[in-house]
Structures are given as C-alpha cells and as structure tokens.
Amino acid sequence: MNIHTYEKVWLIAALVLIVGFIATITYGSVALGITMVGDQEETIEPSELNDDERFGEPRVEQVGENEYEAYVIAQTFTFYPDPIEVPADSEVTFYVTSRDVIHSFSVAGTNINTMVIPGEVSKMTVEFDEPDEYGVVCNEYCGDFHHTMEGLLHVVPEDEFDMTELSVEADDEIELGDEATFDVAVENAALDDLETTVTLEIGNETFEETITVAGGETHETTFEVDSSELGEGDHDWTVTVDDYEESGTLTVVEDLEDEDETDDGDDEDGDDDSDGDTDGGEDDE
Amino acid sequence: MRISKAGLLIVLALLAPLLVELRTVLSWINVELGVLETAVIGALIVGVILVWAFLPENGDDESSETDVSKSGP
Amino acid sequence: MSEARDAYIDNFPAEAKVVRAAFYSSFFALALGGVFGIIQTLHRTDFYRFIDPADYYTVLTAHGVFLVISFTIFFLVGIFTWAITTSLDREVEDIRFTWAWYLLMAVGITLSGIAILAGFIDSIDMSASVLFTFYAPLQAHPLFYIGLVLFVVGTWLAGLDWFRSWWAWKAENPDERIPLPTFMVLTTTLMWYLATLGVAVAILFFLLPWSLGLIETVNPLLTRTLFWFFGHPVVYFWLMPAYMMWYIMLPKVSGGKLFSDPLARVVFVLFLILSVPTGIHHQYLDPGIAEGFKFIAMTNTMFLLLPSLLTAFTVVASMEHGARQRGGTGYVGWLKALPWRDPVFAGMALAGLMFAAAGFSGMINAGMNINYLVHNTFWVVGHFHLTVGTAVALTFMAVTYWFLPQVTGKALWSRSVALGQVVLWFVGMTFMSNAMHRGGLLGIPRRTAEPQYDGFEFEAAVGSVGELDAQVALGGVLLTLSLVLFFANVIGTALNGRSDALPANEYAETLSGPEDAPLVLDNLKLWTAIAVVLVIFAYTFPLLSIIDRGGLLGPDVNPFPVSLESVAFLTFAVEHLGTAALESAGNAVQTVVPGVIR
Numbered sequence: 001m002n003i004h005t006y007e008k009v010w011l012i013a014a015l016v017l018i019v020g021f022i023a024t025i026t027y028g029s030v031a032l033g034i035t036m037v038g039d040q041e042e043t044i045e046p047s048e049l050n051d052d053e054r055f056g057e058p059r060v061e062q063v064g065e066n067e068y069e070a071y072v073i074a075q076t077f078t079f080y081p082d083p084i085e086v087p088a089d090s091e092v093t094f095y096v097t098s099r100d101v102i103h104s105f106s107v108a109g110t111n112i113n114t115m116v117i118p119g120e121v122s123k124m125t126v127e128f129d130e131p132d133e134y135g136v137v138c139n140e141y142c143g144d145f146h147h148t149m150e151g152l153l154h155v156v157p158e159d160e161f162d163m164t165e166l167s168v169e170a171d172d173e174i175e176l177g178d179e180a181t182f183d184v185a186v187e188n189a190a191l192d193d194l195e196t197t198v199t200l201e202i203g204n205e206t207f208e209e210t211i212t213v214a215g216g217e218t219h220e221t222t223f224e225v226d227s228s229e230l231g232e233g234d235h236d237w238t239v240t241v242d243d244y245e246e247s248g249t250l251t252v253v254e255d256l257e258d259e260d261e262t263d264d265g266d267d268e269d270g271d272d273d274s275d276g277d278t279d280g281g282e283d284d285e
Numbered sequence: 286m287r288i289s290k291a292g293l294l295i296v297l298a299l300l301a302p303l304l305v306e307l308r309t310v311l312s313w314i315n316v317e318l319g320v321l322e323t324a325v326i327g328a329l330i331v332g333v334i335l336v337w338a339f340l341p342e343n344g345d346d347e348s349s350e351t352d353v354s355k356s357g358p
Numbered sequence: 359m360s361e362a363r364d365a366y367i368d369n370f371p372a373e374a375k376v377v378r379a380a381f382y383s384s385f386f387a388l389a390l391g392g393v394f395g396i397i398q399t400l401h402r403t404d405f406y407r408f409i410d411p412a413d414y415y416t417v418l419t420a421h422g423v424f425l426v427i428s429f430t431i432f433f434l435v436g437i438f439t440w441a442i443t444t445s446l447d448r449e450v451e452d453i454r455f456t457w458a459w460y461l462l463m464a465v466g467i468t469l470s471g472i473a474i475l476a477g478f479i480d481s482i483d484m485s486a487s488v489l490f491t492f493y494a495p496l497q498a499h500p501l502f503y504i505g506l507v508l509f510v511v512g513t514w515l516a517g518l519d520w521f522r523s524w525w526a527w528k529a530e531n532p533d534e535r536i537p538l539p540t541f542m543v544l545t546t547t548l549m550w551y552l553a554t555l556g557v558a559v560a561i562l563f564f565l566l567p568w569s570l571g572l573i574e575t576v577n578p579l580l581t582r583t584l585f586w587f588f589g590h591p592v593v594y595f596w597l598m599p600a601y602m603m604w605y606i607m608l609p610k611v612s613g614g615k616l617f618s619d620p621l622a623r624v625v626f627v628l629f630l631i632l633s634v635p636t637g638i639h640h641q642y643l644d645p646g647i648a649e650g651f652k653f654i655a656m657t658n659t660m661f662l663l664l665p666s667l668l669t670a671f672t673v674v675a676s677m678e679h680g681a682r683q684r685g686g687t688g689y690v691g692w693l694k695a696l697p698w699r700d701p702v703f704a705g706m707a708l709a710g711l712m713f714a715a716a717g718f719s720g721m722i723n724a725g726m727n728i729n730y731l732v733h734n735t736f737w738v739v740g741h742f743h744l745t746v747g748t749a750v751a752l753t754f755m756a757v758t759y760w761f762l763p764q765v766t767g768k769a770l771w772s773r774s775v776a777l778g779q780v781v782l783w784f785v786g787m788t789f790m791s792n793a794m795h796r797g798g799l800l801g802i803p804r805r806t807a808e809p810q811y812d813g814f815e816f817e818a819a820v821g822s823v824g825e826l827d828a829q830v831a832l833g834g835v836l837l838t839l840s841l842v843l844f845f846a847n848v849i850g851t852a853l854n855g856r857s858d859a860l861p862a863n864e865y866a867e868t869l870s871g872p873e874d875a876p877l878v879l880d881n882l883k884l885w886t887a888i889a890v891v892l893v894i895f896a897y898t899f900p901l902l903s904i905i906d907r908g909g910l911l912g913p914d915v916n917p918f919p920v921s922l923e924s925v926a927f928l929t930f931a932v933e934h935l936g937t938a939a940l941e942s943a944g945n946a947v948q949t950v951v952p953g954v955i956r
Binding site for chain 1 (some may be wrong): 553641649657727799804919
C-alpha cells in the first residue's frame, strides 16, 4: 500500500495520542484510585425497598471514625433523604437506588454522578474535605416533573455535625384529671455514645431527664403530666434535645366521651394523632 | 479589496469562536472580561479586519497573505 | 433534453425521483425538528415560555427523533442511492423495490411521529414522550415502537437494494475493484445491519410486547444496554454519509483530487469493525456493569479516534491539493485560494472544522473517569450539536446545494443566500454549543425543561449562568434563521424552471487510486467476520452478566406512565387480527390442499 510519508507520520502520531489517552485513564483508575460505578452491589427489588435493611429508612449512618454510609432513594420526583447531611473531612459511601424509573444522582459541579437504575444499587465513595453546600439534580429524564427533582447535600463543619434524631408522640386531647403522656425517642446514629438532656416544657412547668444513648441505638423515655395541674384549655408544649425541638398543643377538656363516639370527629382525630408523631429532624427545617 | 468578499465573510465567522472563548482564556491569567467589554473588543477587531480588507492593495503581496493566515483557521 | 447536460436526473431519471423524495422527507423532518428546537431553546433558557413544562419533553422527543432518525437517515438513503447508481453506473435492479423501502420508511416514521405528536393533545390517549433513547420503565405507546421497527426494516431493505446492485455489477465486472463510493455504502450498510440487531431485539422481544401488555416487566438495564449497542454505532450511521461527502465531494469542489483511495477504504473498514463494540461507553455510570467491561469499551472507543484522525489528514490534504491546483501558494496562503464563495465547499469546510472541536469534547466523554464530571450534563448536548448537529447536518445542507439541482434538474435559487446560510449555521452553533459545554461543566443537566432550581444555583467560573443562557438562546435564534434561509433556497429551487447549465454528475478522482489498495481491503466478508467477533467479545459477557443479575425480564417495576386504555384495545385488535389471519389462512389451506392432492 502506498502511504505518503506525511500520512505515515500523522498515523503514528495519532496512535501515540490514543495510547497516551488510554495510559492516562488507566493511571487514573489504578494509581489515583478513581473507581467507577460497577457491579459490586447485589440487585434489589424496587417494590420491596420499604422492607429493605438499608433502604427501608434512607439515611446517613456512621460506620467508622470518619467514615459514613448514605442510603439514598431516588424516585419520581424526589431524593430521600433530603437534605443529605455529612460532616466535612469524612469519607462517605453512597448507595443509591431507584423505586421506579431510571434517574440519576448527580451532585452539581462535582464528579459525584451516577445513573440510578431500578433493580440496581449504585455505589460511590467520596471524600469531603471542606464544608460546603451542593445541589443534587436528577440528570436523566424521568417524567413530566423531571425538572423539579432536586435535593441538597450539606457538608457541615465537623463540630456542627451530629446524627441525633428526635421524635415525640403525644396526646392531643385528654380529659381533665387524666395523665398526659409524652413518648420521646432519641435516636443516635453515630458510633459514639450520646449524653444529653431531654427537656419538656408545658405551661409553666419544666421536666428534665438526663439520658445516655448508645451508638446506633434509640433511647425512649416517657413524661407523664397530670392534667389537673394544667387545668382546662390549650397548652403549648416543647420537647428539646440539644438543638432539636419538637412542639405541639395539648387540649384538656372536661368531658371527652361524646366527641369520641361521633363518626364525624373520627377522621379528624386520626389525622391529629399522626401529626403528633412528627420527626424532629424534619421539623428543624 | 485585499480579500474576496466570501473570504472576508469566512474570516469574520471564524472570529466568533475566538471571541467567545477569549473570556475563558483570559480568565486563566486573571483578566475578567464582561459581555460588553468582549463585544467592544469584538467590534474593534471586526473594524480592523474590515479596514484592512477594504484598503487598496498597494502593499507587497507577502504581508497580506500572512495577515489572512493570522485571522484564518 | 439538451445534449450538453449530464446531470444525475438525465442519467437516472427514475432514481432521481426516489432520491428527491428521500431528500424532501429529510427536509420536512428538519423543518419540524428545527421548530421544536427553537421552542426548547427559549423554554429552557427562560426567555420565552408558552408551553407547559411537561410538554417540553414531548417537544424534546420530537426534536430528537425527527432530527437524528428521520432527517439524517432519509438524507443518507438518498445519497447512498445516488452513490451506488453513480459509481457503479447502473440503474437500481428494480425501481419498485426501491420505492417499496422508501415507502416503508416513510410509513414507519409517520406512525412513530403520530405517537409522539399525539402527546400534545390531551384528548388523544396516546403519548410517546420517552425521548430518543426510550429507556424503560418509561413506556411509549406501541405505535411508537411499531413505527420504529418498520422504519428500520425499510433501511434494511434499502441496504439489500444497494447490495443487489453491487452483486449484479460484480457478476458483470468480476475483476474490477469496488468503486470507492460503493465501498463506503457497503461497509456502512454492514455496520448498520450489525448495529440494529441490538435495538431490534430490545424492541421486538421486550419493549413492544411489554407496551402491548403481553409481558409484565422488562429489565431496564438490559433494554438500555441493547439500546446503546445500537445507540453508539447509529452516530456513525449519521456520520458516514458526511464522511463520504468529505472524501468524494469536498476534494472535487476544492478543485483537486482525493489524496488517497486506499486510506479512505481503511477508514471505512475501521468504522465497520469498531463502531459497535463501543456502546458501553455511554454507560460508564451505570450500576450493574463491571468496571472491566467499561474499560474494554473505553479502549475500543479510543481506537475509534484513529479513523477520524486519518480522515482529518486526508480531508485537509485533499483541500490543499485542490487549492494548489487553483494557484494557491505558501504554507498557509493556499487557504486563500480555496473556493470560499461556493456554499458547498464553505459549508463542508466549516462543518469539518467544527467536527475537530467536537473530537476534543468527544475525547473527554470517552475518558472513562473524567466522564463522571460531564455525563448527562449540558456538555453532552453541546458535543452532539457539534457532531450530528453540525459535522453531519451542515455537511448535508451544504451538499444539498449541489445535489438538489442534480435531482431536480433546476438551478439553485441563490448561491449567496446559501453561503450566508452555512456561515450563519457555523456562527449560531459556535454560540450555542460553546455555552452548552460550559454549562455542563457547572453541572447543568441535559434533558431538563427548566434547569432553574429552588434550593441552589449553579455557579459559573467565568461570567454567569444568565450569560450562558443568553448565549444558548442567541445561538438557537441564529440557527433558526439559518434554517429559514435553507428552506427558502430549497423551495426557491423547487419552483425554479428547468436549467440547461448544470454541472455533470461526477465525484472526485483520486491521487492514489484503488490500484494502490491491497485487495484484502475489498474482502467485505472478512471485515464483517472480524466485526462480529469483536462484538461478541465486547458484548457477550456484559449481556450475560446483566441477565444473570437482573433476570431476562428484570425486577418488578411498573411501566411509566401506566398502560393506556388504547393499548388494551390495540392488543385486542392485534390478537383478533392474528386469529382472523390464521383462520383465513387455515381455510385457504383447506381449500387449496385438496385441490393439489387431487
């Protein structure tokens, strides 16, 4: 074959360029440890995520001194949890899966970017050095409201980061003379024990209890308040643990029974009950 | 004219990517240009090219050729 | 008919009609795609929003499908038919067959188009807003998939038509080399046959039965992988006709000859064998595919740079040769001697220049790990608006100014408007694709109606996101104007009277001809076999592993949007028709068989 000298030079230069590209990419993967999303994770049934150990409750979990794992669900058209909070100077492994169609989990302006495919779990390990706030977008079309699918990733300073979660279950309405109960659950998702004080303020009264929550555990405590001390009427209450706060209103009435019997009141009552059981972390927003 | 009308059109078209990327390139050496400033610079360069193109061809051919190549691809 | 004229329409009047029909279909798709393009551009950048954001995705599907399926492929079948007939100097074997595949393609794309456009009309219970990639569990109306199947089958028959011409020619000229344009058509067609296997399996075995309700679920990763099995080589199916034009038309309009016929053959052979085993590079970010498979796709992709780099050399060398024939001198001074006044030349040269830029962003995309920064961002959109949106589209528009007179027998309406049009496209695309690339680096996603978020803002390193948006919108407006000029010229030419002064139907000669090319290059069976082996290497294990992990039909996921009522009806109709057909066939057999036996 008759190849012009210049063309030969060009051909060789092109091959050198190509081999050079492959070499740099290989260097990046092998020496710098830039790993790819791969097939390390087992498949998962998208319809059974609620019962899954990891994805039943999407969350950030501490697994080592500066090591965390984040379990994230992408679904039309939100990410759970949102926001995702991790401390600075940490190594976070993200596990992301989808409940319905193909999404992506893409942290804007970074190379934290993966497709999220139903049935598969994407795994990425990321190092966060500095506190920052990032937007999370879904960059794969997932339906009519795809453009509204967004989340936040907060990398908070280490000393401001904790993994405490507060939830309170309380009566809405009681009869004068009965005891009002406040079931307080404090979850500590960190590895180390948490020593803290739970405070309940209602009316003019304050109750306090010092608790120790073991790492990865939830501590439950119950306050009982005598309604006759409070008297008839509405009473605002607040439960506080560290920076978390949960509040509501307790109504003390003279006679409950009539209202309970009526059908009309039932639905509303049901709603009110579930309102009382809100999540401290969410309320903080 | 020193260059054909079509040639002039092409030269001006090739100016577009250069101007658009000029800001990015200058920002590497910490020169931040706004949109207006870029537009003014662009207009100036276009003006210079137009003046050069429409000047009567009295200089030596050699220089005009080098000029084309500079603004060319 | 005047004696002097030797245009395509004079030599091949029947074929010229088919080519013309294919061109007009292609331009119609281009017009639709262009309208949807400007609507999207203005909506996305928030300059002018008059559609519901949900309809944006219908607009986007229509923009994608009409431009990269109908516009490109109709144009391709037009010039491939031209190339076969011209370079073999023989009519098609059976013009009815040629019309049949053209009509099949037209019917197919019309059905898909109806399914897509019905998405705008709420009262019609039909939609296909699944974008060009139709990733399951997003589900389109069955009509969309059926239309695509018919269209692709039409292209298969077109390929068969070209092969038939070649076989017949070979029987009459057993010792001759395959003419270069025919060689390019045949290699590209073989690549297409191989590539479309993926999408055919995805649609026929999974997506279509699923959309008809015959199967409950599909494996999203499997259908997605099968899509990209086709989805990457399809870009070469768009690009190969443009390459063909750069090899056989550009040297001629530059005033010279093609630098090297053998290397042109090498380039097309490389595309045949390397185009398909690279599709997984679109799935660098997919969970469920091992890193090793991604690495193999990456190396194949990088080697695919080789034919493009070789093309860059040949094209520039041929242009230089032409310029020097025209009296150009100096190291770079020869550029001045090129026929910039000719829109066919200027358009192709500018398209080639932009393709070089696209090559650079493509190298970033191909880089397995750096791809994580840009995957599915606006950067990718910038990249393919340079490749298919300029290298291909602008080349097609430029050569239209040569082909249209050839197939209509009428003079081009205006050369000056044509030149303005190609230059305007270049400038418009410069603004638009530059801003898209830069936006992608900030993390702005692609395929998103309103990429303005409540909780955060994208931070621009230089300038601002607002400026980038303005740049995209400005580019979009210029591109739309360019399209208006293009259509003015097409319509003006169609309305022109017959011209007696058309150039002859010729393509470029070569400096180094086929006699320099080793015979093995023309051994299409060998190259096809190698291509098949490479595909088996690259795809067997990933596909097996995906099926092993997720199952053939995947996990339990609902189609989205959930099945429509009309689907149930269609399923019923199909089954009913099928039964009826079987019954009548049975009856026919019953009546015929005894007759035969007797």
